Amino acid sequence: MALRPLALELPDTAFGLASVGANTGELFADELRSVRRAVAGRQAEFATGRGLAHRAMMALGHPARAILRASDRAPIWPSGLTGSLSHCRHYAVAAVSRSLPAIGVDIECLHRLSPRTHAAVFTPCERSRVREEPEATAVFSAKEAVFKAIQPLTRTNPGFLDAEIELDLGGGRFRVAYVGSDTATRCMNDLRGAVAVDAGHVLTLAWLTPA
Numbered sequence: 001m002a003l004r005p006l007a008l009e010l011p012d013t014a015f016g017l018a019s020v021g022a023n024t025g026e027l028f029a030d031e032l033r034s035v036r037r038a039v040a041g042r043q044a045e046f047a048t049g050r051g052l053a054h055r056a057m058m059a060l061g062h063p064a065r066a067i068l069r070a071s072d073r074a075p076i077w078p079s080g081l082t083g084s085l086s087h088c089r090h091y092a093v094a095a096v097s098r099s100l101p102a103i104g105v106d107i108e109c110l111h112r113l114s115p116r117t118h119a120a121v122f123t124p125c126e127r128s129r130v131r132e133e134p135e136a137t138a139v140f141s142a143k144e145a146v147f148k149a150i151q152p153l154t155r156t157n158p159g160f161l162d163a164e165i166e167l168d169l170g171g172g173r174f175r176v177a178y179v180g181s182d183t184a185t186r187c188m189n190d191l192r193g194a195v196a197v198d199a200g201h202v203l204t205l206a207w208l209t210p211a
């Protein structure tokens, strides 16, 4: 597997990345119940992601706990932890932190977007900079990671055109600027971003450092 977890030295933070279907451990009964009606592919993604998150919790010295979903579909983390999950067809990824106020992770297969969707996802400034892969999927993925970090913190729902991503693929980083009008969501400007690309996938991570 070419794509490794982003090599970041974030304090008290643990990551996991595995192929969907890899044995990452048992689910809790409540987790199993929450996907019992889902199709097999979704169950496999869910199981791998949850297993990685359980392992990340234990790596931080926290007992593994069931991670259920809120009504807005955000994962519910045990008190004292923040975290994020993502899956694509091939990989699942989990990030869990004991110290970061917000964290979001996203993994995508390249060519995730058709050019027809660019106007709905990219701001005019991004469209002038991003024309091809892997940049297009990387900017999309960065926005998804930003959303996952920000939404549980602010309870706001920024749209794709509210966040403007500046990629530095060579440096493995991105910056985000909030270009919407909601005061509570402005903390998005303080997010830091990391990005990794391999032949077929993009992995992004967005996080806030403690004040």
Ligand SMILES: CC(C)(COP(=O)(O)OP(=O)(O)OC[C@H]1O[C@@H](n2cnc3c(N)ncnc32)[C@H](O)[C@@H]1OP(=O)(O)O)[C@@H](O)C(=O)NCCC(=O)NCCS
Residues within 6 Å of the ligand: 045, 046, 049, 069, 072, 073, 074, 075, 084, 085, 086, 087, 088, 105, 106, 107, 143, 144, 146, 147, 148, 149, 151, 152, 158, 159, 160, 161, 162, 163
């Ligand atoms: C919620 C969303 C970000 C999920 O991303 P996705 O690429 O479809 O799917 P992924 O596999 O990467 O991520 C799914 C995981 O996201 C997490 N997630 C879902 N809703 C979430 C929310 N409101 N906040 C944080 N995490 C959330 C869940 O853990 C979910 O996995 P699970 O169902 O197994 O628990 C996406 O569907 C969405 O609604 N995007 C629109 C909003 C947006 O991205 N705006 C960008 C501008 S900031």
